[in-house]
Amino acid sequence: MKKKKRSFKQLFTALFSFSILLPVTWILGRFYSDWLSKSESFQIRKIEIQGTNLISRDDLLEMGEIVSSGKIWNVDLSDSEKRIRDNPFVQDVQIQRQFPDILQIKLQEKKAIALINLRGKPYCIDRRGLILPSKPGRLYDLPIISCRFMRRVRTGQIIDDEPVQRGLAFLEMVRAHQPELYTKISELQIKQIGIELYTMNHSIPVKMGRNDYEWKIRQLNAILNELEGGREMKKVRYIDLRFQGKIFVGMRA
Template sequence: MTKPQNYYIYILVLISVIALVSFLSSPYFKIHSIKINSLSVLSETEVRKSIEQYRGVNIWLVDTHEVRERLLVDRYIKNAIVRKELPDTLNINIQEHIPLARININGKYFTFTSRGYILEKGSLNARLDVPEIKGMKFNYTDDRVLFGPSLEKIVQALEEIDIDTRARIRLINKSQDRLIAYIGHNYRVYLGSSDKVIYKLKILESILYKIDEENLKVDYIDLSIVRKPVIRLKK
């Protein structure tokens, strides 16, 4: 190959590289859309706060690992999968920690998951309505609630009912080995001992649906005896 031919090849390669770099750095590849999927507790607005800075950045310059790490700062985010979708989109799938209940520690509310992972400290209102638990033994570390035997049973029972039912239970209190649940500020549910409490809360879940369907005015519910649930209506 002659020198003039080599020269033309070098020029052609250089022009191609310049054209490619110009194309890849063009506004065509600036991020215009950030899609956030699979949220049930957090709002899109909350999630976007930590990653909105990537809007308008060239998609080739965005480190998806860095985006993920920024998202995981929020204790409610258990995992995040960040994908680039050419030419201008970040697609993010979020896996959340789901709050289960809360306890009062030295005057501060601690909201935690079914595994005891603490999501919020000191907040009066959790991001999702959950029951407050009283009268049961526990310990705690900086990021975990360590359940005593009674609390462990209640946690297992709450995990078996749906989020909407949990949200309606304002408080579960244990006093003298007897459990009482409070449905909002409306009425009490007498649960008796912690024996078969999983079944009792499942029964309560069904009863609450029936109460809503028939618009019943309830005085109290007694589930102390699993096989003989009592619903006392207001006169």
């Protein structure tokens, strides 16, 4: 009987304590929430942005619906990241809070790997053929893809025409297997008979043909490394790698 009375007393004490703690906790929670919303300690005072080149700061904040004068708590990081990733020129983004008042945005934009010459006007394109925004007056140290292409294009459009995609696939192979060679290519001319490229130094024409590019890329890089720095480089008229297993180097007299 005493055990039952003791159990009942303990239960009553627990319920009484809970009934006291619950409203106290609620009041403290409301007080804390109200303090967070009104305290200037969590007012955004600085937004640090890294990686913007194609997209302006204002456009980035607008697409992420980030209010620079708002509270750091009010920024929905996941939602803002998703909105920014929806932009076709964005590869990835990461937003972090640095308490108490700094917001950090690390942006990774899609990168141009080539210029495409369309009707005499150069356009920056990424590895998929997406036309990226170009800044007026800026010089781009990128290979130029030249091919017959007549239709109109606009920024944000993907050029999926076969000659352009063939040129991009070639450049991606160069970047993967011989990245040093990528910096030595001035222009790619995409023709029905195959690819012909021009070197950055001395504009030497190199006939690559239509296939077996991995072997040809290795050989071309080795040839250019051997020629560079010597007097023979100026005498080279052309390099022909069209025929499997054979290398022809035409020299000036």
